[in-house]
Amino acid sequence: xxxxxxxxxxxxxxxxxxxxxxxxxxxxxxxxxxxxxxxxxxxxxxxxxxxxxxxxxxxxxxxxxxxxxxxxxxxxxxxxxxxxxxxxxxxxxxxxxxxxxxxxxxxxxxxxxxxxxxxxxxxxxxxxxxxxxxxxxxxxxxxxxxxxxxxxxxxxxxxxxxxxxxxxxxxxxxxxxxxxxxxxxxxxxxxxxxxxxxxxxxxxxxxxxxxxxxxxxxxxxxxxxxxxxxxxxxxxxxxxxxxxx
Amino acid sequence: xxxxxxxxxxxxxxxxxxxxxxxxxxxxxxxxxxxxxxxxxxxxxxxxxxxxxxxxxxxxxxxxxxxxxxxxxxxxxxxxxxxxxxxxxxxxxxxxxxxxxxxxxxxxxxxxxxx
Numbered sequence: 001x002x003x004x005x006x007x008x009x010x011x012x013x014x015x016x017x018x019x020x021x022x023x024x025x026x027x028x029x030x031x032x033x034x035x036x037x038x039x040x041x042x043x044x045x046x047x048x049x050x051x052x053x054x055x056x057x058x059x060x061x062x063x064x065x066x067x068x069x070x071x072x073x074x075x076x077x078x079x080x081x082x083x084x085x086x087x088x089x090x091x092x093x094x095x096x097x098x099x100x101x102x103x104x105x106x107x108x109x110x111x112x113x114x115x116x117x118x119x120x121x122x123x124x125x126x127x128x129x130x131x132x133x134x135x136x137x138x139x140x141x142x143x144x145x146x147x148x149x150x151x152x153x154x155x156x157x158x159x160x161x162x163x164x165x166x167x168x169x170x171x172x173x174x175x176x177x178x179x180x181x182x183x184x185x186x187x188x189x190x191x192x193x194x195x196x197x198x199x200x201x202x203x204x205x206x207x208x209x210x211x212x213x214x215x216x217x218x219x220x221x222x223x224x225x226x227x228x229x230x231x232x233x234x235x236x237x238x239x240x241x242x243x244x245x
Numbered sequence: 246x247x248x249x250x251x252x253x254x255x256x257x258x259x260x261x262x263x264x265x266x267x268x269x270x271x272x273x274x275x276x277x278x279x280x281x282x283x284x285x286x287x288x289x290x291x292x293x294x295x296x297x298x299x300x301x302x303x304x305x306x307x308x309x310x311x312x313x314x315x316x317x318x319x320x321x322x323x324x325x326x327x328x329x330x331x332x333x334x335x336x337x338x339x340x341x342x343x344x345x346x347x348x349x350x351x352x353x354x355x356x357x358x359x360x
Contacts, residue, residue: 003324003355012326016347019335020328026353028318045352052346054339056332075347082345202332202348216352 005068008075015079016051023206024218046214050202051078053092057199059085060101063186063213067179074183080117084136094199100138101195107140108188115140186213323355 002008012018026045032038049062049071059081062074085097104114120135190213194200211217217224329335335346349355 001324003326003349004322006325009325012347015344017335017338017342017344018326018328018347018349019330019332020323020349020351020355021332022352022354023350024352026351042353047349047351050346050348050350052336052339052348054336054343054346056336056346059345078347079345086345202350206350 002066002068002071008068008072011072011075015075021202023210027223046210046216048206048209048214049075051082052202053082053086055091056201057092058194058202058205059092059097060194061190061205061209062182063190063209064182065175065178066182067175070179070183077117080119080136083119084117084138092199098195098198101191103138105188105191105195108184108191112184113140114183114187114191189213318353318357320356321358328355 003012027043028040029043030038030040046064048064051059051061053059060078062071062078066074081100085093085100087093107114115138117136118139120137190209193205193208197205207218211219211224215224220226222229329338332346332348335348338344339346
């Protein structure tokens with residue numbers, strides 16, 4: 001679990017005001033094998049991480065699940081973005097935020113490499129470069145220090161975690177591939193949308209985000225899976241096995 | 246005949262997760278084995294779930310004795326992050342501290358085991 005990772009939790013606690021919200025119950029699957037043996041797990045759940053200004057405006061969004069080191073890198077970019085567009089006691093610099101999303105969408109489309117925000121240390125500031133008051137600039141895309149090389153078509157690994165077995169390795173590969181899809185295809189969709197939307201709250205964007213980007217329609221009780229779920233369902237004629245809300 | 250239908254239903258239940266993932270991504274083709282792959286990293290593998298349930302018959306009995314359609318999800322710690330109770334509180338804290346708000350949206354609840 002991402003938030004049990006010491007590095008991630010420590011960074012979030014020191015840099016953000018964190019909060020979690022549930023957008024709906026998660027679908028669960030329970031298989032009863034009899035004789036007291038049953039398994040339960042979730043199905044088709046999905047997540048999103050927003051960075052917002054103090055007045056609740058969405059600045060940027062990470063769609064879906066990320067590998068821990070990539071997640072940490074993107075959180076540091078979030079912090080720099082907040083510093084880039086929101087100075088202390090001033091409202092969000094809307095033109096600068098829109099220009100940022102335009103540039104990211106453009107760079108992802110043209111090169112597959114989003115621009116990176118970089119903190120510039122000033123001589124009169126001795127504290128950490130990620131704190132407020134530090135000048136932040138945007139630079140052409142470079143592979144992040146961590147985990148993926150967007151647009152490269154494959155996952156580049158730095159600091160591979162240790163694996164106890166093939167199952168862990170397979171899980172890690174799936175997570176790394178998902179991270180890359182999130183960073184390229186889904187992030188581009190988000191940048192394009194935020195560039196066009198103007199100031200928006202998380203509640204105003206979440207239905208679009210889940211339906212279009214994460215492919216889980218929150219307004220559909222079956223999250224868009226109904227056609228598949230019931231296509232070959234043997235008891236669909238009587239409908240007794242389907243509980244409609 | 247009824248047995249055949251039941252077997253079909255059972256097989257469909259087992260196959261549902263990968264099938265659901267394939268079609269759910271509609272216009273974005275995905276490999277079948279990736280259907281629900283990303284969450285595997287944060288969800289317990291099947292073998293572990295079975296062993297946990299089997300090792301603790303009381304847990305299985307409690308689940309079996311509840312409503313058949315409801316899954317009992319034990320409460321867990323929501324990681325090591327100091328979460329604010331709601332979005333408004335986080336925004337109020339952000340105004341005081343000057344830090345941005347980090348909002349995590351999810352299906353289910355972060356302090357539920359099955360989320």
